[in-house]
Structures are given as structure tokens and as C-alpha cells.
Amino acid sequence: MSSSPTVPGRRQPTPQEFREMQDSAQFGELRSKFRNFAFPMSVAFFVWYILYVLLATFASDWMGTPVIGSINIGVIFGLAQFVTTFAITYIYIIYANKNLEPLQTAIRQKMEG
Known part of the structure; x- marks a missing residue:
């Protein structure tokens, strides 16, 4: 059985x-601050994603409406899903550095120690 590597100046806490x-x-x-960010943000993104899926399913004619050339509303909403993911990640990094990391x-x- 091998033990975990030790880092000089650190002690291994007991169970x-x-x-x-x-x-x-x-x-x-710490747990509360994480949950106060993660749960609402996860719910908001899930609702946004479900809205996209529902619109694509039940409003396909509207989602197929051309906006610029062959780019339609559905493509814009799809790309917005990626943008939203990156935005949430960026916001989380800022939040975590300010509120969780300390x-x-x-x-x-x-x-x-």
C-alpha cells in the first residue's frame, strides 16, 4: 500500500x-456560498436549454425564420447556448476567486498547517 506524496511544510490532516x-x-x-451560486445558475441554464429544445420542437417554423442569409433564429439560439456556457464559466471564475477561494x-x- 503506497501512501500519498507529502509536500514539505504540510501535514496530513486526520480523518x-x-x-x-x-x-x-x-x-x-463555503458550502453555502457555492450552492447559492451553483444551484440558481444551473437552474437558469437548464431552463434556457429546455426553452431552446421546446422552441426547436414546437416552433420549428419560427426557429427556421432566416435572419441573415441562411442563418436562421434556430442557429442563433444554438450558438447562444455556447456563448451562455462560456459566460457562465467566466462569471463563475470571477465569483469563485472573490468569494470561494479565500x-x-x-x-x-x-x-x-
Whole structure:
């Protein structure tokens, strides 16, 4: 059985310390801040995706309406799905760096010494 590699200056927390941290207010705050971002954003994107699918299914004539040349509303909505994905990722990175990373760092320092 091989052990995990150790990094100089860090100690390996015990299983009990992990359980205690998981029950701590500090970890609860981190979990809450993550969930307050991730759940609403996931729901919003899922609704946007389902809207796209429903429009493509039940309003195909409208989605096939040409906008510029052979580019129609459906193609624009499809491309908007990709743009939305990249935008959510960018927003998450900003949010995580500002709100999650400081808490994660504090927990890691407390746990690893």
C-alpha cells in the first residue's frame, strides 16, 4: 500500500479533523456560498436549454425564420447556448476567486498547517 506524496511544510490532516471541518461553520459558509451560486445558475441554464429544445420542437417554423442569409433564429439560439456556457464559466471564475477561494485557502491552511 503506497501512501500519498507529502509536500514539505504540510501535514496530513486526520480523518477526525476532516469530519470536524466538514461540520464547522467555516466549511458551512463555503458550502453555502457555492450552492447559492451553483444551484440558481444551473437552474437558469437548464431552463434556457429546455426553452431552446421546446422552441426547436414546437416552433420549428419560427426557429427556421432566416435572419441573415441562411442563418436562421434556430442557429442563433444554438450558438447562444455556447456563448451562455462560456459566460457562465467566466462569471463563475470571477465569483469563485472573490468569494470561494479565500475561504478555501483559509480552510486548507487550517487543515494542513
